[in-house]
Amino acid sequence: MDGRKAEDLLWRIFDGCMAGRTMYVVPYLMGPGDSPRSQVGVEVTDSLYVVVSLRIMTRMGAVALDSLKGRQEFVRGIHSTGTMNHSLRYICHFPDRKLIMSINSNYGGNALLSKKSHSLRIASVSAREEGWLAEHMFVVGIEDGSGRLTYISGAFPSASGKTNLAMLKPPPGLDELKVWLLGDDIAWLDLAPDGRLYAINPEVGCFCVASNSNEKTNPNLMESIRKDTIFTNVGMTGERAPWWDAQPLVASVFDWQGRPWKPGGAPAAHPNSRFTFPIGQYPMLSPKSDDPQGVPVSAILFGGRRSELVPLVCEAFSWEHGVLIGAMMKVETTAAAEGAVGLLREDPMAMRPFCGYHMGDYFQHWLDFSRKSKSLPKIFQVNWFRKGKDGRFLWPGYGENLRVLKWIVGRVNGEAEAVETPLGYVPAPGSLDLDGLELQEGAIDELLRVDREGWLEESRASEKFFKTFGERFPKALWREHSSLIARLRG
Numbered sequence: 100m101d102g103r104k105a106e107d108l109l110w111r112i113f114d115g116c117m118a119g120r121t122m123y124v125v126p127y128l129m130g131p132g133d134s135p136r137s138q139v140g141v142e143v144t145d146s147l148y149v150v151v152s153l154r155i156m157t158r159m160g161a162v163a164l165d166s167l168k169g170r171q172e173f174v175r176g177i178h179s180t181g182t183m184n185h186s187l188r189y190i191c192h193f194p195d196r197k198l199i200m201s202i203n204s205n206y207g208g209n210a211l212l213s214k215k216s217h218s219l220r221i222a223s224v225s226a227r228e229e230g231w232l233a234e235h236m237f238v239v240g241i242e243d244g245s246g247r248l249t250y251i252s253g254a255f256p257s258a259s260g261k262t263n264l265a266m267l268k269p270p271p272g273l274d275e276l277k278v279w280l281l282g283d284d285i286a287w288l289d290l291a292p293d294g295r296l297y298a299i300n301p302e303v304g305c306f307c308v309a310s311n312s313n314e315k316t317n318p319n320l321m322e323s324i325r326k327d328t329i330f331t332n333v334g335m336t337g338e339r340a341p342w343w344d345a346q347p348l349v350a351s352v353f354d355w356q357g358r359p360w361k362p363g364g365a366p367a368a369h370p371n372s373r374f375t376f377p378i379g380q381y382p383m384l385s386p387k388s389d390d391p392q393g394v395p396v397s398a399i400l401f402g403g404r405r406s407e408l409v410p411l412v413c414e415a416f417s418w419e420h421g422v423l424i425g426a427m428m429k430v431e432t433t434a435a436a437e438g439a440v441g442l443l444r445e446d447p448m449a450m451r452p453f454c455g456y457h458m459g460d461y462f463q464h465w466l467d468f469s470r471k472s473k474s475l476p477k478i479f480q481v482n483w484f485r486k487g488k489d490g491r492f493l494w495p496g497y498g499e500n501l502r503v504l505k506w507i508v509g510r511v512n513g514e515a516e517a518v519e520t521p522l523g524y525v526p527a528p529g530s531l532d533l534d535g536l537e538l539q540e541g542a543i544d545e546l547l548r549v550d551r552e553g554w555l556e557e558s559r560a561s562e563k564f565f566k567t568f569g570e571r572f573p574k575a576l577w578r579e580h581s582s583l584i585a586r587l588r589g
Contacts, residue, residue, distance in 0.1 A: 105191050109200045112187050116179040116202065120145040127157035127213055128166050129222075129301035134391035136231070136287050136299055138222065139167045142176035142212050149178060152211050152329060155377050156304035172197060174221055176212035180205045192216060194224035194455045207306060207331070207373060218285045218301050219453035227456060227464045230471075231289040235449045237265035238282045238298045240385050240394065241508050244275040249508045252286050252298055252476075253400030254449040256430040260402070260483050261449075262307050263497060266319045266381070270498035272535040276505065279385035280319075280378070281394060283307070288396060294474035297393035303379070309333050309372040313345040316497055319382055328376040334360060334367030343368035397511040402481040403430035403446060408553045409482040411494055411546040412503045414510055414517060414524040418469045421478025423579040424523075426462055427561045431484075445564050459571030466575050477511050480523070485546055493542045502532050520549045521586035551587045558584050 100108075123144050130137030140163075142153065153159050167173060174197045181187065181203040188203040199216045201209055208214040215235075222233035236252040243249075255261035265283040269276050282300025291297045307320060309330070314321050330341040337351030344366045354360040354367045378384060387394050401424055403409075415421035425448040432442045445451065447458065454461050468475055481503060483496040506526050509515025517524035525547045533543065558580065565572050565580070 100191075102193055102195070105189075106193065106198075106200070109189055109191060109202065112181070112189065112202055113177070113179060113200070116181045117145045121147075123147070123150045125150055125153050125159060126163035126167065127153050127159045128163040129157060129213060129218060130287065130299050131389050131391040132158065132162055132166050134299055134393075136289055136393075137166060137391075138174060138217070138225070138301070139163050139170060140174040140176060140213055140217050142178060144176075144178040144210070146178065146180050146205050146210055148205060148329075149210050152304075152306075152375055153213060155327075155329065155375050156211065156302050156306065157213050158303055174199065174217050176201070176217065178202070178210055178212055180210075190216070192220045192455060194221055197221055211306075213302075214306065215453050218287075219450070220455040222287065222301075222455075223450075223453070223461070224455040226287070227460070231287065232296070232465075234286050234288065235284070235453055236282075236286040236298075236399075237261055237284065238286050238300060238394065238396070239265055239267075240279040240281065240387070241504055242277040242279060243508070247512075248279075249398070249511060250281075250298070250394045250396050251398045251400065251504065251507065252288070252396050253402060253481075254425065254428075255400075255402045256404070256428070256444075256446040256449045258308075258433040259404040259430055259449075260496065260500070262305075262320070263317050264500055266317055266383075267501055267504075268319050268383075268498055269501055273498075273501050273505070273532070276501060277383065278501065278504075279383055279387075280381055281385045281388050282378075287393075289393070290468070290472055291392070291395070293395075294472040295395040296468075296472075296476055298396050299391075299393040300378075300388065304375060304377050305381070306373055306375050309343045309345075309368055309374055310366070310370055311345050312343075316345070322382050323380045324374050324376050325380075327380065328374050330372075330374050332369035332372040333374070341374075343372055396476045398507050399476045399478050400481050400507070401425045401428050401448065401478070402483070403428050403449075404433065404484045405429070405431060405482050406484055406486040408550060408557060409480065409485070410522065410525055410549065411482060411485065412506065412526065413480045413520070413522050414507075415478040415480070416523055418475050418478065419466060419575055419579050420523065420583075422462060422465045423576055423583065424478060424480045425465070426565070426576060427557070428480075457568070457571055459568035459573070462576055463571075463573045466573055477507075479507055479510075487539060487542070487545065491539070493539060493546050495536070495538075499536060502536070506531050521551065521583070521589070522549050522554065525549075555584065555587050558587070
């Protein structure tokens with residue numbers, strides 16, 4: 100929609116929307132207070148849920164006002180729950196004016212305007228103009244037995260295991276490793292004088308999906324939500340404790356709409372139920388989490404949920420090849436809210452819903468970094484969701500994913516061996532730590548196998564998608580795409 104028409108329309112819908120309500124004016128800071136990359140936002144809202152959530156997710160109040168002193172601009176957010184009329188629901192972004200307008204919704208990122216709206220949709224435009232990256236990525240530090248730290252970031256679409264990977268707890272047998280969390284959702288990355296990309300997490304809270312979270316899938320997360328946590332659209336026990344379907348059964352449960360619930364019916368919690376907690380409650384929070392410079396990222400992962408084709412792990416040949424891997428990323432739909440389950444959806448760099456400008460230009464912005472530095476992170480593609488012919492997962496996932504991260508750490512530090520394939524480098528036999536892991540017979544060969552015909556078909560599908568960007572799709576990526584096809588045919 101034309102920006103001017105959109106803003107005129109929204110002001111008409113906003114007219115009188117807060118009559119008789121309390122209006123809150125909420126200044127907040129994204130990023131450490133003394134970081135040159137930090138940004139100030141101010142949200143006007145009539146939602147107490149938004150105010151309390153901003154208190155958890157951002158540095159709110161005086162710290163933001165102090166940081167605003169001497170600054171020329173800040174991000175303006177205007178939100179109202181309005182009448183909750185779906186036909187008049189708008190969440191609109193005006194990057195040139197650093198303005199966000201949202202009405203008739205009170206859900207998560209639609210209302211909490213610091214979340215995806217500021218940290219990605221507005222910030223991505225600033226990042227392009229100023230030469231940095233605002234990405235839908237986690238950031239973790241992997242510490243080995245000698246105390247060496249290697250920092251990894253990764254972009255994963257919804258339901259592809261991003262939070263579980265960011266909050267990974269080492270399984271038995273890998274106890275010598277530690278996984279330190281810096282951020283589970285957003286990363287702002289900037290080149291430092293040493294030529295490396297340094298990442299900060301602009302947030303100080305976590306907004307996580309509840310539905311599949313339990314002691315087995317994410318024990319660190321469960322420890323983090325024992326206090327000072329907002330639960331959204333989960334069920335509730337008769338004792339008014341939060342409850343969702345991944346937890347042990349209890350005698351009395353009400354569903355997310357307050358109705359009595361019995362096992363065997365619809366889920367007690369909404370499929371997109373959430374909890375919000377301060378990141379300081381996380382048991383393995385990195386000591387560098389508030390460092391204004393951030394941490395140097397050595398590897399970037401791209402990983403979408405795929406039951407077929409995509410190997411367990413594959414390293415790109417170059418930065419440009421890695422950008423192609425990110426641009427080709429697809430994910431299988433999972434929740435009923437997304438429509439039919441199991442369809443492939445294009446989601447390059449997990450940014451398709453969040454990029455604030457033309458994605459052809461976004462790909463070029465990524466490519467431009469190769470001219471600025473020779474010390475960029477290595478890029479990898481990962482996939483925890485490959486299935487065998489019997490329909491069972493070939494890889495156990497969750498904490499065992501640390502075995503793959505261990506190989507990646509070995510690659511960036513020049514220690515782990517690899518085998519070249521048309522897709523990139525995969526682990527050489529014996530280089531992936533599988534000690535104590537029980538896999539199906541032939542599983543690891545299948546997990547690392549490159550199906551040439553399948554990838555040629557995948558490349559043809561990506562070609563159709565890339566053509567939708569017209570002349571703004573970078574020629575360098577077309578060359579990488581052609582090279583991939585030549586390797587697959589060779």
